[in-house]
Amino acid sequence: MVGPVTPGPVGTPDVVIVGGGAAGLSLAYRLVETGVATVTVVEPPEGPARPAERTWCYWDQGDGEFAEAVTASWSLLRVHGPDGHPLTVDPAPSRYRMVRSAAFERLVHARLARSPGGRLLRATADTVREVPTGAEVRCTAPGGRTLTLRSRYVFDSRPLPALPPARTQLLQHFRGWFVRTRTDRFDPAVADLMDFRVPQPRHGLAFGYVLPLAPDRALVEYTEFSRTPLTTAAYEAALGHYAHGVLRLGEFRVETAEQGVIPMTDARFPRRAGAAVFRIGTAGGATRPATGYTFAAVQRHSRAIAAALHGGRAAVPAPHGRRALAMDAVLLRALDTGRIDGPAFFTGLFRRTPAQRLLRFLDGATSVREEWGIGLRTPVGPMLRTALEVPFLPRRTHPAPGTGENPR
Template identity: 30%
Template sequence: MPKLQYDYIIIGAGAAGLMLADTMGKDAFFAEKSILLLDKDTKETNDRTWCFWEKGAGLFEDIIYKEWNHIFFAGKGFSKRYAIPPYTYKMVRGIDFYSAYLARIRTYPNITFKNESVTGIDEKQNEVHIHTSAHTYSAKEVLNSVFDYKMAIRQNTYPVLQQHFIGWVVKTKKPVFDASQATYMDFSIAQKGNTRFMYILPYSTDTALIEYTLFSEKLLPKDAYEKAIKDYLHDKLDCSDYEIVEKEQGSIPMTCYDFKEHHTDRIRFIGTAGGWAKPSTGYTFMSTSKKIPQLIAFLKTGKPLKELSFKNRFWFYDLLLLDVLHSDNEKGHLIFQKLFKKRDPQLIFKFLDEDTNIFEDIYYILGCPKIPFTKALIKRLF
């Protein structure tokens, strides 16, 4: 008879679920607590790529697949290569992350990982029942990383955009890429009423991940993304002879909706499902790694899970950007182009990491177009 009762159940073995399970496994506070990690997938495929920037060595050095000390930005009539030290732009492949973290988690005697699909969740007065395709489990507290867009769009207070993309890892017959730099944003492509850019992570001069990315409300037909990648390779990179090695696609919510209506005393949504994706950029990996310690500290207090809040002043800054992009989605390339023209990438990274002081905030904000943000501020205040 399998064990059916646990102290904690973590639903989803993505970035948030695995980081949380690993952190709990290493913490003596949870050594006597039983923890179940559930995911319908075995996590044995390279289904995604995460990128982030940081100073020096960090928590993920053993699984960094590629890193760059330069980034490239291009707009309409403006482009520049930037040296970014002391920051490094780093890439982690999904398969490397899953393999490393699952291997560690399997060494913790109090954590069990099971491949089962969750079919239902029932919260009782003293516990939560998790129904799966095979069993019904119970736990005192549940951390759920399964995201459904309906969670965010059933409200009108906060706009909901999506960072949606399709990416190809291509291998070309001739050297095409500058392997020393990551193309952070290339807005030189047609915007077509949206915020659209190309994002390139070169592994070598003949191999790179190329993503066609949009910040907008609606997804495109699959062939629209793929045609854009083909056109970029042909028109911008003068390359028509290549092999598609891998494909990936995704959609990340960009919203300041904080999901608090979905949290309860015993159920807490985490990761993208908990609003952990940075609203203004969609970057989730490093944001998640910074929120995990705060969640761990809160779990130790024994307080109802719904009482934890991550909201700060950067939440409001993000909200204004999303208001601007929601009202006029094509303004995105103008905002980012002006910002990269007037401010160093180191300040941009520091601001997006929410590490700037108030004076640096003001200096950063003054580098953005003033009229659309002033209108958005007035609308929010009045």
């Protein structure tokens, strides 16, 4: 339950947000923009505790409220089927956008600095616990000084030490190169979301992912949906094959690289750790199980939290609806068991579903009628068999996905 924010002692924020990733910064931005609450964001100081720069992608209409932080955007989306044939779709009025974490941090940090109710604290959060007046966060500042922050609410975006039990758990794991080619090789208007012209693993699926930044620059990634990540050497080999053997980029140089692991699980993520302590981001279930996309869900969830704090409504809603999570659980199980062919399944979705409707489906914003129509365009027999099986499967603990989570 979230009640109306009431002022605390002078200097005491209404809300403390632990973690300055996509979820923490998005919520801070929303709260200071709306003036709903005073906010302190606790971020690790510069050093090994701070994550490497990350890439977040989402689709949106119009100019978008984070235009200052958008590195690039694309008006067309393309999928290469396993037969090699390309399928290009126009998702208008939406555009696919890329935000780099450093640019997003600068945007939100500047907004916090301009707001009388916003504050950024560089410190390592050690413990979060409830107290009679709300919650407190104990931190260690640079130099070893101990700080205690008290607030009405705490929103914690730190990764969970272990994922909750699940019926199915896959990982979306990837490595990407930011490349610069010697000659123009990319169409800056088209983003390749899934390119299945890569060797498929024995279990799961693999695809290439290309986001052009200029005719001679792009983010080129190799991605797998499977149970275990690869070694860096294996990713490098797969990327080399994709860049040279499939894309035929010719001579290029790698300017920087990124690597990540995203859980794809039907686990039930607890959205709170106490009456005044809430979990947000991947730790709060914001990552869409069947796609790994998180950034757009984080924006919706941040708006819902701000509205709840403002209006004192009974509860903050889940990041994703029950129908969407149920459909994702079926898809994950069907992929994990091999009952459906992953590359053919995803290529078919793009081929048979209008682009804007498909994006709304991936965002969990479609009606039951629309979802029924999309479902009839999938392998009905295997999906129906899986749907009947899933409710009776036990939830069990799976191995931790490792480090380097980088939600899209």
